[in-house]
Amino acid sequence: MLVHIDGPWSPLLGRLALSxxxxxxxxxxxxxxxxxxLAVILVGLVTYLGLWRTIWRDWLTSVDHKKIGIMxxxxxxxxxxxxxxxxxxxxxxxxxxxxxxxxxYMDSPHGYLTPYHFDQIYTAxxxxxxxxxxxxxxxxxxxxxxxxxxxxRDMAYPYLNAVSLWLTAAGAALVMASLFIGDFAHAGxxxxxxxxxxxxxxxxxxxxxxWAFQLSSIGTTLGGINLLATIVKMRAPGxxxxxxxxxxxxxxxxxxxxxxxxxxxxxxxxxxxLDRYLGTHFYTAGLGGNLxxxxxxxxxxxxxxxxxxxxxxxxxISEIIPTFSEKPLFGYLGMVLASLGIAGVSxxxxxxxxxxxxxxxxxxxxxxxxTMAVGIPTGVKVFNWAFTMFRGRLRFELPxxxxxxxxxxxxxxxxxxMMNAFTTNDYMVHxxxxxxxHFHMMLLLIVYAIFGGVNYWFPKVFGFRLEQRFGKIFFWxxxxxTAVVFIPMFTLGFMGMTRRxxxxxxxxxxxxxxxxxxxxxxYLLSAVxxxxxLYVSFRDRAQNRAGLDAWETSRSLEWMxxxxxxxxxxxxxxxxxxxxxxxxxxxxxxxxxxxxxxxxIHMPRNTxxxxxxxALSFGLAFGLVWRMWWLTExxxxxxxxxxxxxxFDRDTDYTIPAADIERMxxxxxxxxxxxxVVAGVRGAVPAFRQGV
Amino acid sequence: MxxxxxxxxxxxxxxxxxxxxxxxLIIVPTGIFIVWAMRHYRRDGGRGRHDARWDHSYALExxxxxxxxLTVGVLSYYSVKxxxxxxxxxxxxxxxxxxxxxxxxIDVISTDWQWVFIYPQQGIATVNRLVIPKGVPVHFRLTxxxxxxxxxxxxxxxxxxxxxxxxxxQTLLASRTGTYEGYSANFSGAGFSWMNFETQAxxxxxxxxxxxxxxxxxxxxxxxAFDQVAQPTINIHGRxxxxxxxxxxxxxxxxxxxxxxxxxxxxxAMTENMTRYLKAQARRDAHNRD
Numbered sequence: 001m002l003v004h005i006d007g008p009w010s011p012l013l014g015r016l017a018l019s020x021x022x023x024x025x026x027x028x029x030x031x032x033x034x035x036x037x038l039a040v041i042l043v044g045l046v047t048y049l050g051l052w053r054t055i056w057r058d059w060l061t062s063v064d065h066k067k068i069g070i071m072x073x074x075x076x077x078x079x080x081x082x083x084x085x086x087x088x089x090x091x092x093x094x095x096x097x098x099x100x101x102x103x104x105y106m107d108s109p110h111g112y113l114t115p116y117h118f119d120q121i122y123t124a125x126x127x128x129x130x131x132x133x134x135x136x137x138x139x140x141x142x143x144x145x146x147x148x149x150x151x152x153r154d155m156a157y158p159y160l161n162a163v164s165l166w167l168t169a170a171g172a173a174l175v176m177a178s179l180f181i182g183d184f185a186h187a188g189x190x191x192x193x194x195x196x197x198x199x200x201x202x203x204x205x206x207x208x209x210x211w212a213f214q215l216s217s218i219g220t221t222l223g224g225i226n227l228l229a230t231i232v233k234m235r236a237p238g239x240x241x242x243x244x245x246x247x248x249x250x251x252x253x254x255x256x257x258x259x260x261x262x263x264x265x266x267x268x269x270x271x272x273x274l275d276r277y278l279g280t281h282f283y284t285a286g287l288g289g290n291l292x293x294x295x296x297x298x299x300x301x302x303x304x305x306x307x308x309x310x311x312x313x314x315x316x317i318s319e320i321i322p323t324f325s326e327k328p329l330f331g332y333l334g335m336v337l338a339s340l341g342i343a344g345v346s347x348x349x350x351x352x353x354x355x356x357x358x359x360x361x362x363x364x365x366x367x368x369x370x371t372m373a374v375g376i377p378t379g380v381k382v383f384n385w386a387f388t389m390f391r392g393r394l395r396f397e398l399p400x401x402x403x404x405x406x407x408x409x410x411x412x413x414x415x416x417x418m419m420n421a422f423t424t425n426d427y428m429v430h431x432x433x434x435x436x437x438h439f440h441m442m443l444l445l446i447v448y449a450i451f452g453g454v455n456y457w458f459p460k461v462f463g464f465r466l467e468q469r470f471g472k473i474f475f476w477x478x479x480x481x482t483a484v485v486f487i488p489m490f491t492l493g494f495m496g497m498t499r500r501x502x503x504x505x506x507x508x509x510x511x512x513x514x515x516x517x518x519x520x521x522x523y524l525l526s527a528v529x530x531x532x533x534l535y536v537s538f539r540d541r542a543q544n545r546a547g548l549d550a551w552e553t554s555r556s557l558e559w560m561x562x563x564x565x566x567x568x569x570x571x572x573x574x575x576x577x578x579x580x581x582x583x584x585x586x587x588x589x590x591x592x593x594x595x596x597x598x599x600x601i602h603m604p605r606n607t608x609x610x611x612x613x614x615a616l617s618f619g620l621a622f623g624l625v626w627r628m629w630w631l632t633e634x635x636x637x638x639x640x641x642x643x644x645x646x647x648f649d650r651d652t653d654y655t656i657p658a659a660d661i662e663r664m665x666x667x668x669x670x671x672x673x674x675x676x677v678v679a680g681v682r683g684a685v686p687a688f689r690q691g692v
Numbered sequence: 693m694x695x696x697x698x699x700x701x702x703x704x705x706x707x708x709x710x711x712x713x714x715x716x717l718i719i720v721p722t723g724i725f726i727v728w729a730m731r732h733y734r735r736d737g738g739r740g741r742h743d744a745r746w747d748h749s750y751a752l753e754x755x756x757x758x759x760x761x762l763t764v765g766v767l768s769y770y771s772v773k774x775x776x777x778x779x780x781x782x783x784x785x786x787x788x789x790x791x792x793x794x795x796x797x798i799d800v801i802s803t804d805w806q807w808v809f810i811y812p813q814q815g816i817a818t819v820n821r822l823v824i825p826k827g828v829p830v831h832f833r834l835t836x837x838x839x840x841x842x843x844x845x846x847x848x849x850x851x852x853x854x855x856x857x858x859x860x861x862q863t864l865l866a867s868r869t870g871t872y873e874g875y876s877a878n879f880s881g882a883g884f885s886w887m888n889f890e891t892q893a894x895x896x897x898x899x900x901x902x903x904x905x906x907x908x909x910x911x912x913x914x915x916x917a918f919d920q921v922a923q924p925t926i927n928i929h930g931r932x933x934x935x936x937x938x939x940x941x942x943x944x945x946x947x948x949x950x951x952x953x954x955x956x957x958x959x960x961a962m963t964e965n966m967t968r969y970l971k972a973q974a975r976r977d978a979h980n981r982d
Contacts, residue, residue: 007960100930109928109970115882188879194856195839195881199957200804285856286953291840292855325733328747334756356842356851358860361779365772372764372771379760382722387752389729393742396734404730411723415715418767422711424704424774427850431842431877494694496846498877503885506873 003198003279005627014628015204020182025117026106027089032180061608063158064567065143066461068165072140073454075172079132082176084523086125091485091513091520093118099507115502119186120205122500124175126189127209130305131216132172134443137450138312139168139223142251144461146227148558148565149245151236151574156229158604159652160222166614167219173618174212174625178205182625185209188500190302190353191272193283193294198276204625207276210269211621217265224258227251236557238576245556246329249336250315253343254308260347261304268297277624292357299350307346310442311339313449314381317403319556320456321385324400325392326553328580331384338377338384345374355426364423371421375414382410397551398471402452405479406445413441416490434493437486444482451475459546463564467540470533477526484519488512548591555580560591562668568601568656571665598658598665605654609646613639697872697893698848699865700778703785707774711767718763780852780862786829796825799943800834802841802854802876803922804956805883810913810938816906817913817942819921819933822891825899826869832862835947837922838956842877845891851877857951866893881958883926890932912937915945922956925973 009015022028046052059067096102097111105112113121143161147154155161178184185205187195196206231252235244244252271282272294281289322329329335351359351367385407394400416438419425429435459465492512497504504513537544549559559582561570572595578584585591616635623631696702733740777785799810810817822845824830834843836856844851849864854876866872876887894902911917913935921933939945959969 107968115885115926119879119882186882192840192879195879199955200839200881202958202960284953285836285839285955286951326735326742327744330747331753331756332747334753354853357853357855358780358862360781361772361775364775368771368775369764369768372768375764376757376760379718379763380756383756383759386722386726386729387749387756388747389726389733391740391743391746392729392733393744394730394734394738396730404726407726408723411719415712415719418715419708419711422707422767422771422774424771424778424850425708425711427778427852428701428704428708428846430851431844496844496873498842498844498875500879501885502882505875505885505888 001278003277005198006202009627011630012628014623014626014631016181016626016628020204021180022183028179057606060611061606063154063162063604063606063610065147065155065158065161066565066567068161069140069142069144070461071165072136072143072168075169076133076135076137076140079128079136079172079175083125083128083133084527086121086128088520088524089113089121090118090125091517093121094501094504095510095513095517097502098504098510098513100505101507110503113502116186118502119500120184123185123187123189123209124178127185127213128175129443130189130309131213132168132175134309134446134450135216135220135305136168136172138254138309138446139164139220141316141450141453141457142227142254142312143223145457145558146230146248146251147234148460148561148569149248149556150231150234150239151557151570151576152230152234153569153573153601154604155226156234157226159607159610159646160226162607162610163613164219164223164226166610167215167222167617170614170618170621171212171215171219174208174215174621177622178208178212182208190298191294193272193291194285194289196272196276197284207625210272210276211624214266214269214273215617215621217262217269220258221262221266224255224262227255228259231255236573236576239557240576243576243579243581246318246332246335246339247312247315247556250311250318250339253339254311254315256340257304257308257311257343257346261301261308264297265301265305268294268301271297273624292354295354295357296350299353300347302353303350304343304346306439306442307342309446311342313406313446314339314342316449316453316456317385317406318381320399320403320452321388322580323456323551323554324395324397324403325389326395327388327392328555328583329384330387330390331380332579334380335384338380341377342374345370345377349374352421352423352426355423356430368421368423372418375418375421378410378414382407382414395553398466398468398475399452399456399551401472401475402448402455405475406448406452409441409445409448413438413445416441429493431498432493433489433497433499436499437489437493440486440489451478456551457558459544459550460558460563460565462541463546464537464541464544465546465550467533467537467544470529470536474526474529474533477522477529481519481522481526484522485516486519488515488519549582555583557581560585566664566668568603568661571595571598571661598661600658601656601661603654603656605652607646607652609642612642616642696847697866697868697870699786699867700783700849700863701847702867703774703778704850707770707777710770714763714767714770718759778850780860783863786863786865795829795831798822798824798830798832800832800843800854801918801922801943801946802834802836802838802843802880802887804838804881804924804958805876805887806921806925806927807874807876807887807889808918808921809889810943811903812938812940812943814903814907815936815938816903816909817935817938818906819935820889820927820930821932821934822874822889823899823902824864824866824891824893825896826866826893828896829863829865832864833859833943834862835859835943835950837946837950837954839880840878841880841887843874844877845872845874847872848874848891848893853878857947859947869893869895881924883924883928886927886930888927888930906934907936909934909936911935913942914939915942915949918942918946923976924956924958925977926970928970 008017093111093113102110104110108114182204231248274280275282281287283289283291283294318329348370352371355364420438455466492509497509546563616639619635620632696705732738797812799812801808806820808819809822834854836854841854842851843854848866852860852862870893872891874889874891
């Protein structure tokens with residue numbers, strides 16, 4: 001039944017042996033020492049500050065949507081750093097391994113990385129940036145904001161929300177584990193078949209990739225269900241569809257995509273698993289396998305996934321620009337239709353990822369036109385943002401800087417996107433670094449929106465604003481780095497340079513590759529200022545305390561509750577009167593009215609089960625990767641048992657009496673203005689500590 | 693790529709320029725408008741009048757939707773036209789031009805990680821070197837013995853997937869003599885970065901002389917010999933080989949073998965230590981020569 005694999009195997013450790021630990025690779029040993037030191041410092045610090053109890057009770061076992069969102073964002077940031085270091089290594093390798101006379105170090109014929117190692121790095125870079133950086137960052141932001149924007153107490157399924165988080169965390173952990181135990185896939189983040197099949201990838205790398213993807217895919221599907229249910233069912237009274245904040249509309253569109261496409265990804269990966277474990281022939285070259293089946297299934301998820309990450313980014317830009325233009329968003333209805341339009345079109349464009357497969361002209365023509373059609377709603381969005389600024393009163397504070405810069409990325413990305421959608425152009429640049437530069441423009445747009453969004457909503461979540469001076473230096477350095485890396489990359493694409501080269505055969509490309517290295521160094525430098533910004537903000541948090549409305553011209557519902565938001569979100573569920581409720585209340589002078597009386601609030605209880613499910617899923621996947629069947633069986637059974645036990649648990653919620661709400665509300669109001677109010681940090685107001 | 697030397701690549705560049713021009717017509721004014729609005733309406737020192745209620749205008753919204761729809765419409769028209777013009781199976785752009793000489797057939801087989809070019813009419817084959825006559829349409833049939841590659845000669849023709857157990861076609865016509873770089877564009881494993889083949893477009897008489905020379909090559913290409921060539925090889929030194937007396941129907945046989953499950957597994961050794969693997973490869977090459 002099981003495929004026979006050459007090489008040693010033992011019942012206890014499966015394929016795992018001491019030789020699988022890359023102790024002889026100085027790069028990985030260095031990374032391990034760095035990671036281990038960091039872990040020791042962190043553990044020591046937490047122990048010294050006596051925070052273990054807080055971390056366990058207030059964070060790891062929490063079902064609070066805001067805390068889950070923050071933890072998603074933390075995972076995203078850690079993985080963003082990892083993915084960025086991968087990028088640094090790739091740039092260095094290509095600059096060093098250029099031309100037949102370039103020197104080679106550490107067993108490599110050219111440069112310092114062997115092709116096999118280089119291939120793993122770019123695969124990890126793509127996988128991490130898309131699935132474990134962009135997706136968790138955006139899911140985290142949606143998690144925090146959507147319930148606040150619609151006036152809900154929490155997500156529709158708080159427990160499920162925690163399960164999604166810990167499944168994603170397990171996937172991320174699996175990717176990280178592959179650094180130090182065994183190796184990672186080498187066939188690209190989207191998995192090239194039949195390179196992914198056993199004859200061409202006999203190691204455990206593809207298995208790591210496959211199960212990490214699978215865990216994250218299941219987690220995101222569950223998260224999609226949750227957000228959709230929340231938006232449809234949990235809106236505050238008066239929050240009609242026509243009054244829904246635009247970010248929530250974007251989240252709704254995004255999660256329609258995730259719910260309808262992530263299951264396809266799960267199936268595509270499951271079939272690959274059958275090929276690799278049971279010896280079936282779904283995607284093999286011969287014996288009836290069809291490798292195009294994989295391409296179809298993967299990209300039916302893969303392209304909508306791009307819009308799954310870009311729609312929330314568009315949503316954030318749509319929230320930031322009106323606030324700092326001091327006027328409502330132009331063309332609300334058009335924006336909503338455009339968001340849904342992007343979601344709709346996303347299902348019909350996947351084939352442009354393999355235009356070069358020699359399909360008939362009619363097929364290519366159809367997908368060329370559908371792909372171009374994406375330009376219609378996207379163009380509408382750009383124009384609407386421009387007209388939102390038109391007749392506005394613009395303040396270029398940090399969030400606005402990031403958001404308005406993102407517009408220019410959309411222009412460049414749109415131009416190059418239209419070039420790629422034009423099928424015959426695609427024949428020329430399909431697998432070249434031109435395409436790589438294009439999709440980095442689009443993903444950097446998302447990054448800009450995320451940085452804008454983080455600066456914008458940070459005071460809402462933590463109660464103090466981020467420092468601006470270092471933040472602006474970070475912005476300008478980051479922008480400079482982008483220009484210096486990607487303008488040469490577009491040029492190289494036109495010169496015919498293809499993707500994924502561990503060795504560059506043409507020395508005339510060397511100067512441009514060197515410029516790209518300069519760019520990546522600027523990026524590295526910018527990261528220093530990001531850290532400085534965060535440090536200074538935290539140090540001076542008392543001076544930067546934010547009130548209800550940190551920017552004074554905000555428009556939507558989330559700015560009507562305290563900063564930081566108490567765990568029950570709103571003391572009294574707000575009644576919604578207008579599209580921009582906060583702006584409406586300010587205009588009508590009712591923004592400071594206190595509720596006449598408080599009511600009991602019904603809240604979900606914390607639980608450690610999602611954390612255990614995540615840990616067990618990691619064990620299950622790890623067992624599968626190394627073919628340690630006992631580990632897989634034990635973890636699988638334990639997961640099943642936990643789910644059954646949880647389903648019989650009736651004590652999953654509690655009620656906060658109205659009197660307690662009143663007391664906590666008064667405590668928050670009476671906080672001396674200089675005192676820091678920080679979630680989970682010493683000195684936080686008692687109201688932030690969720691009841692157990 | 694911006695210095696095209698073939699009918700197909702010239703056409704592709706022509707449409708590329710058209711596409712970019714149309715897009716710039718939209719994007720440049722939009723960019724200028726955004727920059728103008730950002731300056732004119734800024735709070736500190738901007739001259740624009742603030743209107744806190746203005747969020748809707750039917751005329752503008754018609755424009756906002758109209759411009760992208762129109763642009764996409766125009767671009768779609770040209771895109772479809774271009775797709776038919778350079779369709780790899782039957783490029784209309786080449787059907788229109790009449791050619792005195794009939795097409796030259798070349799069968800392309802990609803292996804891990806080399807290119808085998810078979811000239812069935814001439815009964816010869818080359819590895820990692822493509823020689824074509826100038827001004828004659830060349831019809832390719834392409835397949836792979838192992839995994840997917842992309843056949844790509846930037847100055848002559850765009851990419852096409854070369855897939856195992858499947859056969860695709862590509863067409864090109866070099867309008868000038870010269871040496872052009874060709875390579876695989878689709879990642880195919882550890883030796884991918886070295887999958888280059890030099891393409892020489894020569895005059896018709898030089899091509900005939902070259903064919904005659906290769907027909908005298910001492911090594912022959914039967915399926916057994918092909919099997920040796922197709923063993924995983926990282927062509928790090930850019931080796932080229934020539935064969936005469938190619939077994940008839942070799943291309944079809946390779947497609948059929950791959951469809952029947954023939955693979956050339958990547959050895960585990962390759963995944964560990966590059967230098968050791970390259971030494972083993974050199975030993976194998978020496979053994980084959982003996």
